[in-house]
Amino acid sequence: MHVLVVTAVPVERDAVTRAYGDEPAVHRIRGAEIHRTGPLDVLAGGAGPAAAAASTAFALAAHPYGLVVSAGIGGGFAPVAPVGSLAVSRRIGAADLGAETPDGFVPVTGLGFGRTWHTPPPALVRAAAEATGATPGDILTVSTATGTAETTAALLAAHPHAVAEAMEGFGVAEAAELAGVPVLEIRAVSNTVGPRDRDAWRIGDALTALTEAFGKLIPVLEGWTRHDRDDTAD
Numbered sequence: 001m002h003v004l005v006v007t008a009v010p011v012e013r014d015a016v017t018r019a020y021g022d023e024p025a026v027h028r029i030r031g032a033e034i035h036r037t038g039p040l041d042v043l044a045g046g047a048g049p050a051a052a053a054a055s056t057a058f059a060l061a062a063h064p065y066g067l068v069v070s071a072g073i074g075g076g077f078a079p080v081a082p083v084g085s086l087a088v089s090r091r092i093g094a095a096d097l098g099a100e101t102p103d104g105f106v107p108v109t110g111l112g113f114g115r116t117w118h119t120p121p122p123a124l125v126r127a128a129a130e131a132t133g134a135t136p137g138d139i140l141t142v143s144t145a146t147g148t149a150e151t152t153a154a155l156l157a158a159h160p161h162a163v164a165e166a167m168e169g170f171g172v173a174e175a176a177e178l179a180g181v182p183v184l185e186i187r188a189v190s191n192t193v194g195p196r197d198r199d200a201w202r203i204g205d206a207l208t209a210l211t212e213a214f215g216k217l218i219p220v221l222e223g224w225t226r227h228d229r230d231d232t233a234d
């Protein structure tokens with residue numbers, strides 16, 4: 001079965017397909033453009049959790065997939081995920097989905113509905129981390145990229161196992177969950193989470209790291225057997 005990889009923007013999509021070497025075959029399903037190369041169908045689904053969820057759900061309705069991967073560049077939390085390194089999701093969390101109260105942020109689950117975490121198959125996370133050298137940990141999905149030291153500290157206080165943040169993983173995971181398909185997130189770190197300094201972002205280096213990561217990840221994804229999928233142990 002093919003693996004659906006969802007990125008935010010076309011340059012991230014192209015960094016993923018470049019890993020396979022062959023020129024991808026392009027399939028258009030209404031507004032969505034799927035780039036197929038080897039076992040991967042790669043879709044630039046848009047930035048943010050809503051666009052990611054909508055495009056992932058659309059692709060999953062059009063074709064059966066064995067796995068969905070949210071991939072791209074991301075912000076890394078210091079010191080565990082420096083610029084140029086990789087992060088892979090033990091969990092995928094919606095860090096800013098909830099309500100602000102006089103006593104602080106309350107996640108949707110604290111309001112009595114929704115969910116804030118998705119958990120990828122632990123055996124797949126281990127295999128991906130071993131193959132690529134990615135740091136395993138929580139990857140946070142935010143609708144607003146963090147840009148201050150205060151927000152960074154608050155996120156780390158609430159999520160001490162966070163390694164990276166990005167803007168799509170939770171949306172991709174919500175759609176995958178609805179379709180009954182397992183999910184994984186992998187991020188190549190382009191910048192450190194903290195006070196915004198766009199000039200310090202190393203997008204080119206991160207895209208190169210993303211290509212190299214998928215070069216190592218493709219055999220893992222191809223070889224991810226039913227036996228592996230049944231392994232739910234940590």
Ligand SMILES: O=C(O)c1cccc(C(=O)CC[C@H]2O[C@@H](n3cnc4c(=O)[nH]cnc43)[C@H](O)[C@@H]2O)c1
Pocket residue numbers: 008009011012046047048072073074075076142144145146165166167168190191192193203
């Ligand atoms: O400007 C460019 O050339 C360019 C090339 C590739 C990607 C981009 C993006 O801005 C991608 C946006 C995408 O990146 C994720 N991201 C990266 N760093 C962070 C962060 O610190 N906090 C949250 N998200 C981050 C995110 O998933 C965006 O959708 C630009």
